[in-house]
Amino acid sequence: RxxxxxxxxxxxxxxxxxxxxxEIRNREIFRPSYRSMTLEIRPLHTAPEARAVIVxxxxxxxxxxxxxxxxxxxxxxxxxxxxxxxxxxxxxxVGTAGIYNQVGLFQTAPHFAELQPWLALVYTPPELxxxxxASWLCSRMDDEARRLGFSRYxxxxxxxxxxxxRLGWVEMDRVDYHGxxxxxxxxxx
Numbered sequence: 281r282x283x284x285x286x287x288x289x290x291x292x293x294x295x296x297x298x299x300x301x302x303e304i305r306n307r308e309i310f311r312p313s314y315r316s317m318t319l320e321i322r323p324l325h326t327a328p329e330a331r332a333v334i335v336x337x338x339x340x341x342x343x344x345x346x347x348x349x350x351x352x353x354x355x356x357x358x359x360x361x362x363x364x365x366x367x368x369x370x371x372x373x374v375g376t377a378g379i380y381n382q383v384g385l386f387q388t389a390p391h392f393a394e395l396q397p398w399l400a401l402v403y404t405p406p407e408l409x410x411x412x413x414a415s416w417l418c419s420r421m422d423d424e425a426r427r428l429g430f431s432r433y434x435x436x437x438x439x440x441x442x443x444x445x446r447l448g449w450v451e452m453d454r455v456d457y458h459g460x461x462x463x464x465x466x467x468x469x
Contacts, residue, residue, distance in 0.1 A: 338403065
């Protein structure tokens with residue numbers, strides 16, 4: 281039971297260190313907004329310490345085989361696509377996202393393979409969701425896609441459609457993705 285005076289609880293841990301603190305007052309959780317955080321983004325190839333964290337996150341969230349995740353991360357390009365970025369707050373990893381030429385959707389809907397590139401594997405730990413970190417990450421990925429010379433890019437989702445709509449993504453199709461009703465979306469940059 282929480283006391284009315286409040287306390288601070290760790291939201292997520294990596295190597296037994298808290299990633300971010302959330303304040304609990306009167307049984308309500310107050311998550312800091314990304315606007316009040318100092319967030320930093322780095323390419324994965326400059327952040328080798330993030331690799332094990334990302335592997336753990338993706339394996340747990342999407343039940344991806346570890347060998348597949350490691351092969352995916354090994355394929356990252358330092359200057360183009362595919363690319364993966366890591367988000368830090370105060371030196372701690374709080375999220376990740378990437379831009380890819382191939383995504384899992386192609387296995388069940390190969391006609392989408394002609395569309396390039398794809399925003400993919402956007403992830404923040406469950407304890408940090410709702411704080412704006414994924415929105416901030418997606419905005420940085422928009423910047424990166426523009427820098428790479430793209431005027432439009434794509435994504436598919438069966439978990440965060442409302443987030444992407446708020447960020448300006450437009451639904452172009454719906455598909456069955458391994459039993460999930462997934463929205464295929466695009467964004468003009």
